[in-house]
Amino acid sequence: MDLTELQEIAEAERQAQKSIRVHCCTSTGCQAANSLGVKKNLEGAVKAADLGDRVQVVGVGCMGFCGRGPLVEIDPQDKLYEEVTPDDAASIIESLNGGTATANEGDLNHPFFARQMRIVRETSGKIDPERIEEYIAAGGYQSLYKVIHDMTPAEVVDQISKSGLRGRGGGGYPTGLKWATMAKMPGEQKYVICNADEGDPGAFMDRSVLESDPHRVLEGMAIAGYAVGATQAFIYVRAEYPLAIDRLQKAIKQAKRLSLLGSQIFGSPFDFKVDIRIGAGAFVCGEETALIASVEGGRGLPRPRPPYPAQSGLWGCPTLINNVETFANIAVIIREGAEWYANIGTEKSKGTKVFALTGKIRNNGLIEVPMGITLREIVEEMGGGVPDGEVKAVQTGGPSGGCIPASLLDTPVDYDSLVTIGSMMGSGGMVVMDETTSMIEVAQFYMEFCRGETCGKCIPCRVGTVQMYQALTKILKGEATMRDIEQLEQLCGMVKDTSLCGLGQTAPNPVMSTLRYFRDEYLVLLQDSPNGKVAVKS
Numbered sequence: 001m002d003l004t005e006l007q008e009i010a011e012a013e014r015q016a017q018k019s020i021r022v023h024c025c026t027s028t029g030c031q032a033a034n035s036l037g038v039k040k041n042l043e044g045a046v047k048a049a050d051l052g053d054r055v056q057v058v059g060v061g062c063m064g065f066c067g068r069g070p071l072v073e074i075d076p077q078d079k080l081y082e083e084v085t086p087d088d089a090a091s092i093i094e095s096l097n098g099g100t101a102t103a104n105e106g107d108l109n110h111p112f113f114a115r116q117m118r119i120v121r122e123t124s125g126k127i128d129p130e131r132i133e134e135y136i137a138a139g140g141y142q143s144l145y146k147v148i149h150d151m152t153p154a155e156v157v158d159q160i161s162k163s164g165l166r167g168r169g170g171g172g173y174p175t176g177l178k179w180a181t182m183a184k185m186p187g188e189q190k191y192v193i194c195n196a197d198e199g200d201p202g203a204f205m206d207r208s209v210l211e212s213d214p215h216r217v218l219e220g221m222a223i224a225g226y227a228v229g230a231t232q233a234f235i236y237v238r239a240e241y242p243l244a245i246d247r248l249q250k251a252i253k254q255a256k257r258l259s260l261l262g263s264q265i266f267g268s269p270f271d272f273k274v275d276i277r278i279g280a281g282a283f284v285c286g287e288e289t290a291l292i293a294s295v296e297g298g299r300g301l302p303r304p305r306p307p308y309p310a311q312s313g314l315w316g317c318p319t320l321i322n323n324v325e326t327f328a329n330i331a332v333i334i335r336e337g338a339e340w341y342a343n344i345g346t347e348k349s350k351g352t353k354v355f356a357l358t359g360k361i362r363n364n365g366l367i368e369v370p371m372g373i374t375l376r377e378i379v380e381e382m383g384g385g386v387p388d389g390e391v392k393a394v395q396t397g398g399p400s401g402g403c404i405p406a407s408l409l410d411t412p413v414d415y416d417s418l419v420t421i422g423s424m425m426g427s428g429g430m431v432v433m434d435e436t437t438s439m440i441e442v443a444q445f446y447m448e449f450c451r452g453e454t455c456g457k458c459i460p461c462r463v464g465t466v467q468m469y470q471a472l473t474k475i476l477k478g479e480a481t482m483r484d485i486e487q488l489e490q491l492c493g494m495v496k497d498t499s500l501c502g503l504g505q506t507a508p509n510p511v512m513s514t515l516r517y518f519r520d521e522y523l524v525l526l527q528d529s530p531n532g533k534v535a536v537k538s
């Protein structure tokens with residue numbers, strides 16, 4: 001495979017595409033609402049109307065507005081249909097000949113779409129994720145060609161550093177710095193791992209990226225392999241994501257067939273092989289050292305760092321671990337340049353972030369927004385606010401994050417601002433809560449999750465999460481006193497400071513943030529409530 005051949009595939013694909021493409025979402029969310037039935041009927045209707053020479057039905061990835069699925073979009077007419085049923089299919093095809101579609105028409109100019117900036121998701125919902133030719137026609141694998149033929153590994157690392165990209169797996173560690181450390185490590189064998197464990201409740205960004213555009217992630221991984229000197233990679237993906245696994249398997253096979261993965265990529269000496277490893281769904285296996293232990297075939301237990309995986313990772317070899325979304329940014333940064341990317345976002349948080357916007361909100365789904373946008377813009381403009389009443393809080397960062405009160409909705413969404421107010425970016429879960437939500441119950445929910453997911457290796461986390469859960473339950477039952485609140489706060493500090501890995505270190509965050517911003521809700525349930533409002537929850 002050389003550049004000419006790649007361009008020929010792209011051109012042949014563009015020629016073969018019909019002038020009207022009817023995109024039907026076939027990602028998990030829409031499939032659950034019978035989008036495959038819709039797609040089948042759309043195909044049948046095209047055939048029945050004898051429109052096959054100019055109309056093509058394409059199964060695409062997630063379009064973002066998952067709460068209104070199944071979605072169907074007519075390209076290039078920019079028409080979107082929501083909550084489409086198989087019975088609507090014939091009328092949608094008739095509408096291409098001047099008829100009227102029975103399905104609800106969506107508004108692509110709504111801020112939900114208009115305020116987005118799509119880098120990671122630039123082709124999600126636009127191409128068939130099961131056909132490499134569609135990815136190539138959209139410019140895919142050209143960045144890989146560019147780095148192999150026109151750039152040294154050091155120049156690639158330099159571009160990623162200059163872009164300001166930070167890891168999207170939660171911690172926000174500078175990607176360029178991680179790659180530079182890896183590149184400097186001696187050793188014949190180095191590994192790349194893509195972390196697709198995504199265990200946060202409410203999060204489905206990585207699943208969607210893998211289901212919608214698996215080649216984008218593979219291309220990013222291969223560029224990383226070239227930059228740091230690795231020849232073997234693994235994608236660690238949870239077993240609960242069967243569609244993502246299936247599409248990844250197909251994508252790897254297709255890329256290998258075209259010699260875009262495997263040996264001597266683009267006729268160069270660079271070899272890069274990608275294999276899938278399936279996780280059994282333990283949240284802690286998303287932690288990088290536990291993940292490595294799991295890939296090695298052991299129990300997924302975290303270990304102390306240093307040494308960091310870049311120094312000693314898989315089977316003791318230097319290992320680069322990045323998140324799905326981090327890898328999905330890479331090809332675009334190489335294509336558009338580091339400077340272009342660094343102009344998006346804030347001073348210390350560059351680029352965009354994908355969020356799963358869920359909870360008590362009108363518009364549920366996946367959004368990709370530039371860093372620095374405010375929570376208010378996301379929740380009120382894009383999300384359309386809560387259906388009844390007012391926003392009470394927004395939870396970001398899943399079990400590691402915190403609950404942000406409505407009074408702080410003007411906070412910009414970037415790594416540092418969210419930490420300052422007691423939450424964190426996390427991997428991208430964003431749950432909106434209204435006035436009917438009990439913040440103590442929210443804290444209890446996340447603590448129950450951590451209590452169940454702790455690996456038990458260290459005592460502060462193993463015992464502390466149980467004790468924090470018990471304290472919250474006692475408060476909710478109206479059996480607690482001020483002394484219990486004091487002890488809960490001490491416990492939070494102790495677990496945070498003494499736990500071995502990020503799970504325990506951040507598990508107290510939902511409790512601490514609700515105690516900070518919604519203290520009255522706790523106090524009113526105490527037996528010796530200082531404000532005299534003794535209340536017992538039934």
Ligand SMILES: Cc1cc2nc3c(=O)[nH]c(=O)nc-3n(C[C@H](O)[C@H](O)[C@H](O)COP(=O)(O)O)c2cc1C
Nearest residue numbers: 167168169195197198286287288322323326502503
């Ligand atoms: C309990 C726990 C779970 C984690 N789960 C994930 C995960 O599902 N996906 C992920 O990319 N990172 C997860 N991380 C963070 C990883 O340890 C690691 O920092 C990340 O994969 C690095 O990639 P990045 O630099 O691209 O963010 C988790 C961390 C902890 C402590």
Ligand code: SF4
Nearest residue numbers: 456457458461501504
């Ligand atoms: S902090 Fe919790 S999850 Fe992490 S090693 Fe300790 S017990 Fe295991």
Ligand code: FES
Nearest residue numbers: 025029030063066
């Ligand atoms: S799953 Fe269909 S729009 Fe997201």
